Amino acid sequence: MESNMNQGKEGRNIERPFAEGESIIRVDGLNLHAGKTHILKNINVEIPKNKLTVILGPSGCGKTTLLKCMNRLTDLTPDIKVSGNIYIGEQPVFGSKTDIVALRRKMGLLSQRPFPLPMNIYNNIAYGLKLRGKYTRAELNELVEYYLRQVNLWDEVKDRLRSPAVRLSIGQQQRLCLARGLAVNPDIILADEPTSALDPVSSEAIEKQFAALSKDYTLVMVTHVLRQARRIADYVIFMYLGEVIEMRPAQEFFDDPREEQTKKYLAGAFN
Numbered sequence: 574m575e576s577n578m579n580q581g582k583e584g585r586n587i588e589r590p591f592a593e594g595e596s597i598i599r600v601d602g603l604n605l606h607a608g609k610t611h612i613l614k615n616i617n618v619e620i621p622k623n624k625l626t627v628i629l630g631p632s633g634c635g636k637t638t639l640l641k642c643m644n645r646l647t648d649l650t651p652d653i654k655v656s657g658n659i660y661i662g663e664q665p666v667f668g669s670k671t672d673i674v675a676l677r678r679k680m681g682l683l684s685q686r687p688f689p690l691p692m693n694i695y696n697n698i699a700y701g702l703k704l705r706g707k708y709t710r711a712e713l714n715e716l717v718e719y720y721l722r723q724v725n726l727w728d729e730v731k732d733r734l735r736s737p738a739v740r741l742s743i744g745q746q747q748r749l750c751l752a753r754g755l756a757v758n759p760d761i762i763l764a765d766e767p768t769s770a771l772d773p774v775s776s777e778a779i780e781k782q783f784a785a786l787s788k789d790y791t792l793v794m795v796t797h798v799l800r801q802a803r804r805i806a807d808y809v810i811f812m813y814l815g816e817v818i819e820m821r822p823a824q825e826f827f828d829d830p831r832e833e834q835t836k837k838y839l840a841g842a843f844n
Contacts, residue, residue, distance in 0.1 A: 597622040597761065597791050598643065602657035605638060607650065612638050614815040616657070625787040627802045627823070628795045630812035631843055636795040637765050639812070642666070643793065644680045644763060644808075645673050655659025661761070683764040685703065687746035689738035694730050697738050697749055701756030719825070720756045724748040724782050744775025751782065755790075762786065764794040768801070780805050799839065803827055811835055 596619035605613040613635050620626050628636045643659055645666060649697060659666040661679060690697050695747045698717040702708060708716065717734070721727040726748045730741070738749055747767060754762060765784070768776035772799065783792055783805055796802055806823040811832075818828065819835045830836050 580755075597620050597662065597828075598793070599660040600639070600642075601641065601660065603639075603659060604656045605642065605647065606654040607727055608652045612815050615640070616817055618817055618820050619808055620793060622791050624807040625786060625792040625794065625805055626808040626810060627784055627806035628793065628810045628812060629799070629802050629806075630797065631737065631838070632797055634812045635815040636797075636812055638697060640763055640793060640795050643761075644677045644682065645671075646682075648673070671721055678757050680758050681751070681757060681759040681762040683751055683754060683762065683767040685748070686768040686770045687750045688745060689741070689746050690736065691751055693735045694738050694741070694796065695734040695751065697753050698756050701753045702831065705759055716756070718753040721749075723786070724752045725778065742775070744771050744778060747771060747775065747779060748782065751779070755786075759790070761791045761793065764792065766795055766797070768796075776801075813838070 587691060598619075598620035599617050600618045600746075602614055603616040603809065604611070616639060616775075628639060630636050638647065641664065642655070643661075647653050647655065655667055658668075661676070664676070665671060666676065690700055692700070695717055698720050699713050700721075702713060702716050718727055721730065726745060729745060730749075738746065741749060747770075748826075751767075768779050771779065780801065783794065787807065794805075804825070806826075809826040810820045810825050811818045811826070811834075813834050819830065819832045821831075826835070827839065830839060
C-alpha cells in the first residue's frame with residue numbers, strides 16, 4: 574500500500590459544517606485506487622465529535638470503502654493504493670508509525686451481519702474487557718452487566734449468560750456485538766449498514782441505542798436508506814460515484830439541499 578503522508582494542501586476545500594475545533598475525524602484529500610479503479614476521489618470532510626454522522630448514497634458509491642479507511646481495514650484488500658490521509662485528532666491513520674492495533678481499539682466496528690464470538694454471552698463481553706486490562710471476577714461481572722445494559726440487552730439475557738451467543742436472535746446478536754465493541758472503550762463507533770439484516774423491531778432498537786450513545790461516542794454510520802438517515806442523523810455526508818457531493822447538518826441537508834445531485838437522490842431519481 575502506498576500512502577501520501579503530507580497534510581492538507583493549501584486551497585483544499587474541506588467541508589466544515591460545524592464550529593472549528595469540534596471535529597474528531599478529518600479526511601484530507603483522500604484518494605483510493607483498487608488496481609486501475611478509482612474508488613474514492615479527493616475526499617475532504619470533517620466529522621464532529623459526539624454526534625451521529627451518516628454516510629449516505631446509492632450502492633457502489635464508496636461509502637463502505639471510506640468507512641474502512643478510517644480503521645485501515647482497507648489493508649486487508651490487495652492492490653490498494655491510497656493518497657491523502659485521515660486524521661483521528663492529530664494522529665494520521667495512514668502514518669508509517671501508526672499502531673494499527675491501537676487505532677482499531679479506538680473504533681468499535683459494527684458490520685452488516687453480527688459476528689458474535691464462538692463462546693457464551695458473558696465471555697463475548699469479557700473478551701473485550703480483557704483487551705483493556707486485568708479485572709477481578711467481581712469487576713468483570715459488574716462491567717459485563719454495565720455494557721449489556723448500555724445496549725438494552727441485560728434484562729433479556731441475564732438468566733442465560735452462559736448460553737452460546739449464537740443462540741440469540743439476529744437482532745440480539747447485533748446488540749451483543751455492539752456491547753462487545755463498547756467494552757473495548759472506543760472513542761468512535763463505525764457501523765456499516767448495521768440494520769440491513771434485521772427485522773423492523775430490531776432495527777428500531779439499534780437506532781434508539783445509537784441515538785443514546787451519540788451523547789458519549791462519535792458514531793459514523795453507512796446506510797443507503799433515506800428514511801433511516803432522516804430519523805437518526807445529526808450530520809449527513811452524501812456520496813455519489815466515489816465523490817462527496819454534500820455534507821451538512823441533517824435537517825438542512827434534507828430540507829434545503831444545495832446540489833442538484835442531492836436533490837435528485839432525495840427525489841428518488843436514483844438509488
